[in-house]
Every structure is written in C-alpha cells, then in structure tokens.
Amino acid sequence: MPLTIPAPEPTPPEAVIEVRGVCRAFGSNEVLKNISVDIPARRTTAIIGPSGTGKSVLLKHIVGLLTPDKGEIRIFGKNIHALPRKELYAVRKRMGMLFQAGALFDSISVGENIGFPLVHHGGGLSEDQIRAKVNEKLELVGMAGFYDRPTAALSGGQRKRVSLARAIVMEPEVVFFDEPNSGLDPITSDTIDQLIRDMKAALGITFVVISHDIVGTVGVADYICVLERGGVAAWGSTADVLKSDHPMVRAFLSRNLDLDGISGNRVPLPTARPQQPT
Amino acid sequence: MSVGPVAAVRDYFRFVAAIGRSVQREGLSWSASVKAAWDIGVESMPILLVIAGFIGSNLSLQGHAAFAPLGAQRMLGMFVSLAGVRELAPIIAGSMVAAKAGTQMASQLGVMRIQEQLDALEVMAVDPLAHLVAPRLAGIMLALPALVIVATFTMIAAAYAAAVMQLGVGGATFLRFAADGVQPIDFAYGEVKGAVFGAVICTVSCWYGFHCGSGPEGVGRATNQAVVTSAVLCVVLNYLLSEVMYGG
Numbered sequence: 001m002p003l004t005i006p007a008p009e010p011t012p013p014e015a016v017i018e019v020r021g022v023c024r025a026f027g028s029n030e031v032l033k034n035i036s037v038d039i040p041a042r043r044t045t046a047i048i049g050p051s052g053t054g055k056s057v058l059l060k061h062i063v064g065l066l067t068p069d070k071g072e073i074r075i076f077g078k079n080i081h082a083l084p085r086k087e088l089y090a091v092r093k094r095m096g097m098l099f100q101a102g103a104l105f106d107s108i109s110v111g112e113n114i115g116f117p118l119v120h121h122g123g124g125l126s127e128d129q130i131r132a133k134v135n136e137k138l139e140l141v142g143m144a145g146f147y148d149r150p151t152a153a154l155s156g157g158q159r160k161r162v163s164l165a166r167a168i169v170m171e172p173e174v175v176f177f178d179e180p181n182s183g184l185d186p187i188t189s190d191t192i193d194q195l196i197r198d199m200k201a202a203l204g205i206t207f208v209v210i211s212h213d214i215v216g217t218v219g220v221a222d223y224i225c226v227l228e229r230g231g232v233a234a235w236g237s238t239a240d241v242l243k244s245d246h247p248m249v250r251a252f253l254s255r256n257l258d259l260d261g262i263s264g265n266r267v268p269l270p271t272a273r274p275q276q277p278t
Numbered sequence: 279m280s281v282g283p284v285a286a287v288r289d290y291f292r293f294v295a296a297i298g299r300s301v302q303r304e305g306l307s308w309s310a311s312v313k314a315a316w317d318i319g320v321e322s323m324p325i326l327l328v329i330a331g332f333i334g335s336n337l338s339l340q341g342h343a344a345f346a347p348l349g350a351q352r353m354l355g356m357f358v359s360l361a362g363v364r365e366l367a368p369i370i371a372g373s374m375v376a377a378k379a380g381t382q383m384a385s386q387l388g389v390m391r392i393q394e395q396l397d398a399l400e401v402m403a404v405d406p407l408a409h410l411v412a413p414r415l416a417g418i419m420l421a422l423p424a425l426v427i428v429a430t431f432t433m434i435a436a437a438y439a440a441a442v443m444q445l446g447v448g449g450a451t452f453l454r455f456a457a458d459g460v461q462p463i464d465f466a467y468g469e470v471k472g473a474v475f476g477a478v479i480c481t482v483s484c485w486y487g488f489h490c491g492s493g494p495e496g497v498g499r500a501t502n503q504a505v506v507t508s509a510v511l512c513v514v515l516n517y518l519l520s521e522v523m524y525g526g
Contacts, residue, residue, distance in 0.1 A: 063401050085303065089403035096401075103398035117402045166402075 009237065012223065016041040016174060016206050017062060022071035024057060031057045032068070033230040039223075044200055044207040046217040046238075049227035050252060055210045056100070058227070059178055062208070063097060064088055075174070093121055096167030097176040101183070102159035104151050104166070111147035114138065114166045121170065137165040140202070141195060157188035164195065174206040175199075181213045189216060196220045214253060218242070226252065293485045297407050297415065304408035306416055314417025315424075318379040322425060326374045330429040333370060334436030337361060341437075342445045351447050355455030358437040363460045364524065367430040368468050369516050372475035375422055376508035380483040383414055384504035387487025388497035396488065406488075415480045422476035423469040430468060467523045474515060479508045 015038035024032040031054040039045045047055050060066040062073055064080040072079050078091060104113045114134045118125055125133070131147070138144050141161040154162060160180060167175050180196065181189040193216040200207060200220065211217045217224065224241040226234040226249050234244040242253065341357040387410065390396050399406045434456060441447040486504040490496045 060397070065397050065400060085299075085405075089405075092401055092403040097398070099394045099398055101393060103394040105395060117404070120402070120404050 009222075012038070012040040012237075013043060014041055015039055016076065017208070018074040019058070019062065020072050020074070022058070022061060022068045022073060024054075024061065024066065024068050031230050032061070034071070035227075035230070035232055036071075037225050037232060037235055039206065039208055041206050042204055043222040044196070044209060044220050045223040045225065046209045046211055046221035047225045047227060048211055048214055048217050048252075049233070051212055053227040054230045055212070055227055056178055059176055059208070059210050063092070063095065063176060093117075093170060094172055095174045095176065096170060096172040098160065098163045098167045098178065098180055100179045102163040104154075104159055104163060106150075106152040108151065109147065110138070110143070110149045110151055110154070110162050111135075113151055113162060114169050116166065117170045133169060134165070137169050138162075140168070140199070141165045142191075156183050157185075157191065160184070160192055161195065164192075164199070168199065168203065172205065174208065177207065177209040177211075179210055179212070181211060181216050189213065192216075193219055289489070290482070290485050293488065294481050297411055297481065300405050300407035301412045304405050304412075306408075307413050308416075310413035311416035311420070314413045315420040316417075318375060318418055318421040319424060321382070322371075322375050322378045322421070323428065325378060326371060326425055326429055327432055329374060330367065330370055330432040331436040333366060334358065334362065334433035335440040337366070337433070338437040338440035338445060338447075342441065342447070351445075352451050352455055354441055354445075354447055355438075355452035355457075356459035358441075358452075359434060359456040359459040360464075362433040362437070363430050363464045363468055365516065365520065367433055368426050368471035368475060369512060370433075371422060371425040371429040371472060372479065372512040372516075373509055375418065375425060375476065376479045376483075376505055376512065379418060379421075380479045380508045381501050381505050383480065383483040384487040384490075384501045385497055387411075387484055388490030388500045391488060391490045392492055392496060411480070411484045414484065415477065418476035418480045419473045422479075423472035426468050426472035427465075430465070467519075470523075471516060471519050474519065475512045478511050478515060482508045482511065 017039035019035055019037045019039075022032050022035045023030070035054075035058060037047075047058060049055055057066065061068055062075065062080070064073075064083075067081050073081065076091060076094060078087070080088065080091060083091065105116070108116075111131065111134050114137055115130045118130045118133060122130060135144070135147060138146055141164050143158065143161050143165070146158075146162070151159075151162070164177075164180075177196065180192050184192065196207065196209065197220050207220075209217060209220060218238060221238050223236065224234070224238050225232060226241060226244075226246075228246075228248045233246050234241045234249045236244075241249065244250070337358045338354060341354045342351060345351050345353050345357070387396070390410075396406050396410075399409060438449065438452055438456075441452050442449045483504040486500040486507070490500040
C-alpha cells in the first residue's frame with residue numbers, strides 16, 4: 001500500500017520540547033553526542049535510526065529518567081533536569097508514555113492498569129468515574145470489554161494497546177512511544193501504526209515516536225529526526241528527510257523503505273557520491 | 279553490579295535518604311503498610327516456627343550437656359531464656375525474614391526494574407520509593423518485632439519440651455530460672471533489634487532490586503546479593519547492638 005506523507009509546513013509550530021547540546025556517556029561509551037533538536041507541538045515527530053544509536057536513551061533524557069552530562073532539555077518551557085521533584089511530577093502529569101514492552105503491572109487487571117494514574121492523580125474521581133474513563137480509553141484502542149481481564153494473559157499487541165490507553169488516560173499534551181512496533185508481527189504492527197494515526201487525528205496532541213521501523217514511522221510522522229551513532233544525521237519534515245543526501249540516512253531509508261512506493265514523493269536514490277551535511 | 283564497594287555504600291545511604299524524603303513529601307500509605315506487614319508476617323511464620331522450634335530444642339540439649347557435668351541442670355532455663363531472648367530470637371527472625379521477604383522484595387523490584395515498570399511509575403508521576411518501598415519498610419518494621427516475640431516463645435517452648443520430656447529437668451524449675459534469667463527490658467531490646475534488622479533487610483533488598491542488572495541473570499544476582507548482604511549486616515548489627523545494650 002503506498003504511503004502518504006504530509007506536505008512540509010512552511011514553518012514548524014513552536015517547539016514543545018527543546019533539546020540543546022545534550023551529551024551523555026556511560027563509562028567510555030559516548031551514547032549521545034551534542035544532540036540538538038526541536039519537537040514541534042501538536043505534531044508527530046519520529047526519532048529513528050539503527051539499533052544502538054541512542055534513541056531510547058534520548059527519550060529517557062527527555063522524560064527526565066536520565067540526566068545529561070552536558071546540555072539541557074526544556075519541555076513546556078522548563079528545564080526538566082533542573083526541576084525540583086514536585087514540579088517535575090507536575091510536568092510529567094502532562095505527558096504519557098508507551099514503553100517498549102508495555103511496562104504494565106501484571107498483578108492487577110487491565111482496567112486497574114489503565115486507571116492507575118487516575119487513582120493517583122485523578123483529583124478525587126469516584127470509582128465509577130474512573131471506570132467510565134478507562135472504558136472510554138479501552139474503546140479508543142479497540143479493546144472494549146477488557147477491563148476485568150488479567151494483564152498477564154494479554155498478547156504482545158494487546159499489551160501495547162493497553163499501555164497506550166494508560167498513556168492517554170490523563171489526557172496528556174505529549175505522548176511518547178518507545179518502539180511501539182518492536183516484537184510485533186507485521187499485521188499487529190500495522191494495527192498499532194493505524195492506532196497511532198487514529199489517535200493523532202482524534203486527539204491532536206504531540207506525539208514522539210522512537211522507532212527503527214521506518215516504514216511504519218513514515219506513515220505516522222510529520223517530522224523525522226534520524227540519529228546516527230549518538231548524533232543527529234538528519235532532521236526536518238518527513239518529506240525533507242526522505243530527500244536527505246546523508247549517506248547513512250539514504251542507506252537506512254533505502255534498506256527499510258521502497259522510496260519509489262511513497263505517493264507524491266518519488267525520491268531517486270543518489271548515484272553520485274553524496275554530499276556530507278553541513 | 280559493577281560499582282565499587284565505596285560507591286555502592288554511598289549510593290545505598292543516598293537511597294535511604296531518598297526514601298525519607300519521599301515519605302516526607304508523599305506521606306505513607308498505612309493500608310499498604312499494614313498489608314505489607316501482614317504478608318511478611320504470614321509468609322515468614324511457618325519457616326520461623328520450624329527453625330525457632332528446633333533451635334530451642336538444640337539449646338536445651340547443648341545447655342544440658344554443658345551444665346549436667348557441673349550439676350547445674352537447673353540453670354538450663356536461664357541459659358535458654360538469656361540466649362533466646364537477647365540474641366537468638368532476633369537474629370533468627372531477621373534471617374528468616376531476609377530469606378523470605380527480603381529475597382521477594384529484591385526479585386519483585388528487580389523484575390519491575392528490567393520490565394521498565396519502575397520507570398513507568400516515574401513517568402506517571404508516582405514516586406516508586408513512596409509507592410513501593412516505604413510501605414514495605416513500615417510493614418517489615420511492624421512485622422519483624424512481632425516475629426521476634428513469636429520466635430522467642432517458640433524457642434523457649436521447644437526448649438522447655440526438650441528439657442522436661444527428653445532430659446528430665448523439672449518443668450517448674452526450668453520456668454522459674456527462665457523467668458529469672460531475663461528482664462522486661464530484654465524483650466524491649468529484642469523488639470528494637472527486630473525493628474533495626476527489618477529496616478536494614480528492607481532497604482538493602484529494595485536497593486538491590488532498584489539497581490538490578492539486566493535480564494533474569496541480573497534479577498538472580500540482585501536477589502542473591504540482597505540476602506547475603508542482609509544476613510551479614512544483621513549478624514554484625516546484632517553484635518554492635520548487644521554491645522550497646524549489654525556491654526559494660
């Protein structure tokens with residue numbers, strides 16, 4: 001099926017997340033090298049790249065789970081690593097995250113997992129109100145009727161859906177997806193991509209997708225940031241990045257994507273020695 | 279864990295301080311704490327009864343063997359109550375709780391670490407220390423002193439049974455000397471030891487769980503290190519506390 005990519009905007013919306021000169025090393029292994037990137041508000045931005053390029057590490061820095069050695073990350077205008085715990089949690093209440101393996105609590109039911117943030121931050125919602133909100137999100141992710149199911153009995157795709165429902169139950173302004181397709185068969189993977197597209201249309205909020213699945217990513221992303229060995233190899237609108245001459249970007253995209261099959265964006269692969277980005 | 283021992287100790291004390299700050303900021307869930315205390319107590323009770331019972335009987339046998347040649351069998355009750363109340367009951371209860379509840383804490387939190395559930399709590403703005411560690415800490419500090427009392431009386435009862443039924447010591451004599459051997463403060467000291475051991479077992483086990491390496495091997499290693507470290511620390515602390523309580 002040909003993929004349709006959005007036309008690039010003349011100017012991207014204001015950034016909701018600003019990553020500035022972020023460096024991080026684990027021992028002698030430099031994972032992030034001077035990363036700077038803006039994540040536009042109310043758009044879907046994909047951070048892609050081969051395995052081991054620091055995508056998930058960057059995401060963990062953005063949500064404040066890891067602290068950079070150098071640089072800063074501002075989210076909603078606040079330097080997330082300089083915030084006291086209370087303010088950090090206030091910021092985090094405005095975000096949701098789908099973890100790679102779901103990160104669901106197996107000892108409680110599907111509904112309790114999704115309602116977990118509401119129990120803690122729901123501002124005194126009654127049990128019935130929480131149940132109603134959870135059921136609404138379950139329906140949104142195509143899992144109506146799963147409220148009382150044991151979490152441990154879910155399949156991989158179902159876990160991702162439930163995790164997505166939990167990520168959006170607080171109606172956040174930014175949702176992060178860490179490898180939403182990893183470990184899924186192609187059909188389930190397509191379903192998750194479709195779900196992200198539907199969510200994007202329904203909620204109109206900022207999505208940040210970490211992935212090495214370029215095919216799925218191109219279908220959902222307005223902006224793409226390609227990481228290579230801890231640095232930014234390409235960054236811009238999806239259409240612009242697909243035209244990038246950067247050799248690693250070309251190699252990564254062409255190995256994973258039939259570029260000729262993308263509607264409205266016939267992009268020839270470079271035949272001459274590609275130019276290095278400036 | 280790849281950090282050196284000095285860094286590990288420093289990190290452990292930071293972890294303990296962070297638990298305190300979390301409780302101060304978020305408060306303590308008493309319902310979760312009571313549930314944790316109940317779970318720890320119930321899970322540790324069967325093995326504790328068996329171990330304390332046999333150690334009590336053994337105390338009688340060894341005590342009798344030591345005192346009989348001197349014609350001082352009557353002292354058996356005093357020996358059992360002194361050793362049991364002051365030293366053995368707290369350390370046995372602590373060891374059993376480290377083996378049962380401590381390993382469970384380390385492995386549960388370790389699995390939560392490798393499955394990113396601890397990260398998920400953080401991202402959901404739920405403090406994992408306040409939500410997961412603080413109730414366990416309060417629970418173990420409630421449960422372990424209670425288990426020390428259970429261990430004390432189980433040990434003395436088993437020692438009494440062995441002394442009277444197996445060794446022919448008079449029951450009334452045994453009990454009189456047992457009562458004379460200890461003071462009410464000894465029971466209070468036993469409770470203090472239980473609470474301290476509980477705090478150490480919980481914080482050490484949770485620290486290992488939180489700092490678990492990747493994969494099942496990481497969880498196994500964290501669990502193993504948690505129980506070994508807890509047991510060693512309990513024995514060392516038992517000596518230090520006894521020195522403070524009874525020394526000089």
